[in-house]
Amino acid sequence: MNAPSLTEAASLPLREARQPSSKVAHFGPEEPLWLDAGRMLSPFQIAYETWGELNADKSNAIYVCHALTGDQYAASTNPVTGRPGWWSSIIGPGKPVDTNRYFIICANVIGSCMGSTGPASTDPATGLPYALNLPVLTIGDMVRAQAMLMDRLGIDQLFAVIGGSMGGMQCLQWTVAYPERVFCALPIAAGARHSSQNIAFHEVGRQAVMADPEWQGGRYIEGGVRPHKGLAVARMAAHVTYLSKAALQRKFGRNLQDREALGFGFEADFQIESYLRHQGSSFVDRFDANAYLYLTRAMDYFDIAADYGGRLADAFSRTKTRFCLVSFSSDWLFPTEESRAVVHALNAAAASVSFVEIETDRGHDSFLLDEPEFYAAMMGFLTSAAKARGLK
């Protein structure tokens, strides 16, 4: 076995991928994870964080699902970036997801790079990083692993499952795969399947990563390199899709960056260019390129009706969960009509469902931003569900 030699820049995320700062649940040979690919993953581990206290009858647990490039540090400082958690404005004492009231769990999805088993983890068969030898994973696999974590924590039924974007997909998957285990669900800025356009943008990103010669067929860790340039381009392309045309125009317009006039060159003349370049370069410092391939693939594969002959309502036929779907009016990645299609299917399945479209020009990323109406809707729904559940 070659000892991986790493550049300084690569070492922090990779250390976190293997020895996370958070809690870790290990699943040994006796507890394999059966995958949709028809293979199994074993051993594997899940890195997770919790906030608040689990009550005596274990009825106040909320599972928070993270998005593509998110992690378990929803409300804790991220050890790689040193920045506050990505939902620290939503999770906390007195906040919409109230840590005084609920016990909140957030785990890094399998396939990612913040401590749960993913392509940077060691393949027991070779002693080397899995790279592309890790089976391709699905949203179903992620949620199956999360259910095993809930078993480990002794939680039979979650009071709520909440998540935006890829987190919203997991949230829907929870309600379909484990209808008895989810009292209420809040899928945000998501849909029942990944659209053709969304697959297209993900494919652009994957091709950008794989075009980088430092990707080395996925075996860059052993080579002591990382496909920084390709991953940065992938992130830049994706980032444009997270914001609305109107918000980009409002925030950046055609404003120039640190200059009085056009430079007549290929440096970043416009603020939007230097903003995007920054998004690309800061992303590669915290994320693993192969994990990006695996997680985009999992989203592309998501189509919750596929196992039900394409009839979405049938997927929810056994549901007893109370739903609240949230969309954002300027989200063109997961437009309101995709949430509405889920609402219609839930109606057809006679489920309890409410639906809120938040008016905002901030696009898909609104679920990560301070949107008072969104917070109010979330808090109202959880409070009412908590009453129905008999929580204090």
Next chain:
Amino acid sequence: MNAPSLTEAASLPLREARQPSSKVAHFGPEEPLWLDAGRMLSPFQIAYETWGELNADKSNAIYVCHALTGDQYAASTNPVTGRPGWWSSIIGPGKPVDTNRYFIICANVIGSCMGSTGPASTDPATGLPYALNLPVLTIGDMVRAQAMLMDRLGIDQLFAVIGGSMGGMQCLQWTVAYPERVFCALPIAAGARHSSQNIAFHEVGRQAVMADPEWQGGRYIEGGVRPHKGLAVARMAAHVTYLSKAALQRKFGRNLQDREALGFGFEADFQIESYLRHQGSSFVDRFDANAYLYLTRAMDYFDIAADYGGRLADAFSRTKTRFCLVSFSSDWLFPTEESRAVVHALNAAAASVSFVEIETDRGHDSFLLDEPEFYAAMMGFLTSAAKARGLK
């Protein structure tokens, strides 16, 4: 001077860039092109095609402006791809741009790679390809060169200037820079400036090209290589923006490519993936990477009101041109509101203007597709303008 050594795949487009199959107008040291960058280009050449006959008083000439990756072969077979011209359904006997009636000119824009001077042309100062030593060009520079070509052909006033996308930008620029030389104008699927989102997508493409190590700081021709992978990724990202979400869903949806079930790998599972990969790989066989950088930059720099204190109506204050603007309802790159902003400015300048929004789900690329309503609008406008101009 090093003789450029080229791979087989690179040779056809490069030969065309230097010795085009079409007509060529050469402009020697006595006729430099003055550039917005404050520099001059000399010598330079313009490769162009014509169809139909110029009438005795030279009043029936129509100038067709091509889009980013278009060329002068609007209605002739493309010598590189062997395919029919990109507007062969629009230009021809009895077609909307009727070759029995009009004399039609289309020239490759400067900065491109089909025979007009661009980054692959030889820099007289070094004997090597210009690469990034070519000054950054603007839409204004392109149109100034086109006006010099009209001088050469002895055409004082064009009956019409027509173009879509980047061609629509040139069309607007013609009416502002040479108000007396354009009797009527048909800017299609364009706007008065490039939006922040559009700059963002172009920047993603440029970064993809420049991230490719075979780009070699732009000097790949001398190196005998070409940044195929980076340029293919750039094209894939751009191509997604040319189509609407609805059209992608209708055409490709989540259909699988040559397989019964998901492959659980990173090959092209979905038709949309293999379609995009094909778009990328066929593009690099016909286009020069540096030309892609220059032309995207020219579009980004386009802001017709900038020289008029941001007051778009002032840009048109001297206009006597009759305008017909065309937009497509599902075009999210140049949405209808951008054409409407031009219409409002023209109204404020008391210009003669009509405006048609074509209902279609086919997105920005609709201007290249068979859209009967679009053809009818174009033909109706030209026929009416021809009558006003006294053309037979």
